[in-house]
Amino acid sequence: MSALTDASAGDQLEPRTVTITRADLVAYAGASGDLNPIHWNERVAVEVGLPGVIAHGMFTMSLAARYVGDLAGDPAAVVAFSTRFTRPVVVPDDDAGATVELGAKVTDVADDGTRTVSVTATHEGKGVLGKAVATVRPR
Amino acid sequence: MPLDASFVGRTWPAETYEVSLEKIREFAAAIGADDPVHHDRDAARQAGHRDVVAPTTFPVVFTWPATRRVVDDPALGLDFTRVVHRDQSVEVSRPLCAGDVVTSVVAVDDIRDLAGNDVITFRVDVTDADGAAVLTTRATLVGRAEPAGSS
Numbered sequence: 592m593s594a595l596t597d598a599s600a601g602d603q604l605e606p607r608t609v610t611i612t613r614a615d616l617v618a619y620a621g622a623s624g625d626l627n628p629i630h631w632n633e634r635v636a637v638e639v640g641l642p643g644v645i646a647h648g649m650f651t652m653s654l655a656a657r658y659v660g661d662l663a664g665d666p667a668a669v670v671a672f673s674t675r676f677t678r679p680v681v682v683p684d685d686d687a688g689a690t691v692e693l694g695a696k697v698t699d700v701a702d703d704g705t706r707t708v709s710v711t712a713t714h715e716g717k718g719v720l721g722k723a724v725a726t727v728r729p730r
Numbered sequence: 731m732p733l734d735a736s737f738v739g740r741t742w743p744a745e746t747y748e749v750s751l752e753k754i755r756e757f758a759a760a761i762g763a764d765d766p767v768h769h770d771r772d773a774a775r776q777a778g779h780r781d782v783v784a785p786t787t788f789p790v791v792f793t794w795p796a797t798r799r800v801v802d803d804p805a806l807g808l809d810f811t812r813v814v815h816r817d818q819s820v821e822v823s824r825p826l827c828a829g830d831v832v833t834s835v836v837a838v839d840d841i842r843d844l845a846g847n848d849v850i851t852f853r854v855d856v857t858d859a860d861g862a863a864v865l866t867t868r869a870t871l872v873g874r875a876e877p878a879g880s881s
Contacts, residue, residue: 609762622753622760623790623839639811648815666765667779669786673819674867685766697830730778 593664595697595706596729604662604695604708609654611646611680612688619650622704633684641679648676651691653721655710659725662706662708670728675721680714689714695725704729733807733841733848733873741837747792751828754784760802761785772835774827786820793867795853796834801871808848808873815861816849817870823863831859839868846872 594604609657618632628635636644638667652674660666682689692713710723751771753877758768765774769781775865801808826832833856851870858864 615760618760623755625790625794625796628842649787649818653763653785653787657761660763660765660786665777666763666767667783667825669779669822671821672786673816673817673818675856676815692834700773 593660593662595634595659595692595695595708596664596668596704597728598697598700598706599702600697602697603625604697607651607658607661608694609639609658610688611650611682611691612686613644613682613684615688616644616646616650616682619647620652623647623649628645637727643681643683645679645687646682646721648679649679650675651712652723654691655693655712655720655723656725659695659708659727662726663729665730668724668727668729671726672710672724674710674723676716677692677721678717678719680719695723698724731857733850734802734805735841736805737800737838737850738841739838740788741835742796744833744835745870746794746831746833748849749784749828749830750828750831753791754788754828758786760787761787771828779825779827781783788826789820789854789856789865789867793834793836793856793869794834796854797852797869800836800838806850808850808871811876812876814829814872814874815841816872817851817868819825819868820865824863826856826864830864830872832856833858834863844872846875860868 694711705728708725712720854867858862
């Protein structure tokens with residue numbers, strides 16, 4: 592059992608703060624194969640009208656899905672995850688990086704124990720993932 | 731420029747990808763996923779899996795290149811330099827593990843015009859070597875309209 596697999600509808604789960612640095616983006620670019628330079632090259636990012644280098648949406652989604660898997664105590668219990676990328680996370684060229692606050696709330700518990708989880712991700716007080724929903728099914 | 735609506739409902743030839751222990755470890759490390767089921771074969775087996783388990787978002791490693799082939803088809807009319815990733819989902823039928831040889835079939839589910847922006851939704855159905863469903867991803871991309879006055 593875990594915080595999530597014991598939770599009832601309406602329960603808010605333990606939040607998590609994650610940081611994203613330029614080095615994280617380079618590692619994710621290599622691991623995922625998404626080499627789009629807006630995620631590691633300031634010059635290109637600014638040229639296309641961005642405020643600076645931004646995190647891959649899929650990287651932020653990955654951090655959020657990992658968070659839910661940790662709450663469930665089993666990454667394989669996360670059987671669905673959907674989200675909208677509402678705002679970019681601008682990652683500064685420093686050692687501190689950008690901070691993203693993750694939160695999760697159970698919105699439904701089905702008869703078989705499957706939980707629907709509403710996930711939030713905010714950066715500088717504004718949502719970066721929209722309508723993020725995870726489905727967690729204990730094995 | 732409007733996209734070619736005849737792409738809706740089309741599918742493209744299947745692409746095969748072999749999931750490896752080391753790629754799962756690399757991807758898991760890149761997203762900070764330190765659960766041993768992503769890294770240690772014995773831990774994964776003790777948890778009831780055949781081999782190490784891929785993180786939820788790992789399939790992007792092969793679904794995005796498969797999708798990109800269609801994105802880059804000049805006949806579609808999508809300017810990739812103006813593309814923004816708007817939505818993403820993954821629905822898992824069973825855990826994806828090292829050793830799986832999976833097949834991805836890309837389809838275009840929807841194309842629409844939203845205030846001059848091109849909106850296109852791709853679906854990728856992923857099956858295993860036995861033809862059983864493993865997972866489905868959906869990605870919605872937006873090709874932003876050219877600024878007024880530009881050609």
